[in-house]
Amino acid sequence: MKKYVLKSRYTLLLSVIVSFIMVVVIEGAVMDRESRVYTFENPYFDLNLNNPEQFENRR
Amino acid sequence: MNNRDLRAFLILLKREMWESKNLFIAAPVVLTILLVVAIFWVIPQLPEGALAEAISQLGAATEGVGALNLAPFLMTVATPYMVILYICTLIYLVNALYQDRKDSSILFWQSMPVSNLYTVLSKVVTVCFVAPLFVVAAISVLFLFVIITATVLGLSYDVELASLGQLFLASVYSLLLVYMTAVLAALWLFPTAGWFLLFSAFAKNLPFLWAIGAFVLLLLLEDIIFGTQFLGNWLESRTSNYNYIIFEASDFFQRLFSYDMLFGIMLGAILITGAVYMRRFAE
Numbered sequence: 001m002k003k004y005v006l007k008s009r010y011t012l013l014l015s016v017i018v019s020f021i022m023v024v025v026i027e028g029a030v031m032d033r034e035s036r037v038y039t040f041e042n043p044y045f046d047l048n049l050n051n052p053e054q055f056e057n058r059r
Numbered sequence: 060m061n062n063r064d065l066r067a068f069l070i071l072l073k074r075e076m077w078e079s080k081n082l083f084i085a086a087p088v089v090l091t092i093l094l095v096v097a098i099f100w101v102i103p104q105l106p107e108g109a110l111a112e113a114i115s116q117l118g119a120a121t122e123g124v125g126a127l128n129l130a131p132f133l134m135t136v137a138t139p140y141m142v143i144l145y146i147c148t149l150i151y152l153v154n155a156l157y158q159d160r161k162d163s164s165i166l167f168w169q170s171m172p173v174s175n176l177y178t179v180l181s182k183v184v185t186v187c188f189v190a191p192l193f194v195v196a197a198i199s200v201l202f203l204f205v206i207i208t209a210t211v212l213g214l215s216y217d218v219e220l221a222s223l224g225q226l227f228l229a230s231v232y233s234l235l236l237v238y239m240t241a242v243l244a245a246l247w248l249f250p251t252a253g254w255f256l257l258f259s260a261f262a263k264n265l266p267f268l269w270a271i272g273a274f275v276l277l278l279l280l281e282d283i284i285f286g287t288q289f290l291g292n293w294l295e296s297r298t299s300n301y302n303y304i305i306f307e308a309s310d311f312f313q314r315l316f317s318y319d320m321l322f323g324i325m326l327g328a329i330l331i332t333g334a335v336y337m338r339r340f341a342e
Contacts, residue, residue: 009340013261016333021277021290023326028289033296 067173071181072189082147083190087197090143095204102208114216117209126228131306133233134240136201140194144241148186152252153267155182156260156334165338175338179256179331186252191241195234202230232308239311244303246315250323253330260337297323 005015027033076083102110156179159165168178206226245252258270281290296319305311314320 006336006339009261009337012333012336012340013257016257016330017273017277019329020326021281023329024293025287025289027322028292033289033292 064177068177068181071173071177072185075181075185076189079151079185082151083185084193086143086147087140087194090139091197091201094139094201098204098208102212110212111216114212118213126225127232129225129229130233130236133202133229134236134304134306136205137194137198137233137237137240140198140237141241141244144190144194145244148190148245148252149255151190152182152186152255153259153270156256156338157262157266160260161264169338175335179260179335179338182256183252183331187242187245187249191238191245194241195238198237199230199234202234206230235308236305239308240304243305243311243314247297247303247320247323249327250297250330251327253327253334256334257330257337260334 005012105113159168169175206223209226210223254274255266255270258273259266262269278288278291278294281287305314
């Protein structure tokens with residue numbers, strides 16, 4: 001495994017990035033991490049970027 | 060780590076400060092000079108009444124306030140220094156493992172009896188612990204001018220500001236808080252440092268663009284392919300202002316050993332390990 005990871009700089013970079021992403025994803029799934037950025041509350045209308053279909057009927 | 064390794068590591072740290080003295084020493088010194096000049100240029104231009112009013116309000120605000128409670132207010136002086144430190148740290152990290160490959164001096168450094176691990180760790184320690192020391196030293200000089208100026212103005216307008224001893228104690232405590240804030244922020248941004256070091260070691264040119272572009276690409280690919288935002292959610296969780304500033308020394312260890320901090324340090328360690336191994340592909 002080490003031989004393949006250290007074969008070239010590209011395989012090493014890919015391995016490091018994949019390890020990084022896997023750790024972040026597993027931690028996010030286990031800790032049930034949700035984003036707070038995508039929902040905005042205001043008295044005029046509801047904007048939720050997780051649900052862009054709400055704007056499809058607007059002209 | 061035996062004595063020989065420790066001496067070698069200290070020499071590596073000295074090397075980092077010699078090579079980056081413009082970023083970590085000259086920048087805060089120049090900022091201090093500019094702020095001191097600004098203080099001595101602005102104050103004489105203020106109207107007499109406005110200056111007297113400001114001094115009297117400052118006296119009222121600091122009346123009966125202890126040194127420990129005064130220190131967080133003095134920390135606001137450190138804001139421009141923190142901005143300069145972050146910008147200089149970013150420039151340093153992007154070039155840390157790229158510049159010596161670009162000018163081929165890596166061949167010289169790798170012929171030295173120092174491992175790639177110690178070389179990369181010396182850059183991390185420089186950013187996290189050594190560079191903030193010079194910022195704190197520059198701020199201490201500015202505090203000296205501010206304290207002397209405030210005391211002289213207080214005496215000339217017959218306003219009782221906090222005593223000289225209290226101001227001195229408050230400034231020493233705020234310097235400690237500024238250093239702890241800088242160290243804590245550096246450790247909180249450990250994954251970012253590791254990411255930039257990885258691409259500094261990898262990229263043949265434009266390492267900053269590689270680092271930013273690769274992260275943006277990963278964000279997009281995760282959303283497009285898997286429909287999830289784990290990476291974006293994790294990034295968003297690191298943007299809380301609370302984790303960048305401390306106002307009490309007792310908060311330091313609580314934040315240092317928090318789950319999110321330790322998880323970030325682990326992620327940074329993965330990326331820095333990649334940067335260490337990437338050094339063997341010097342071209």
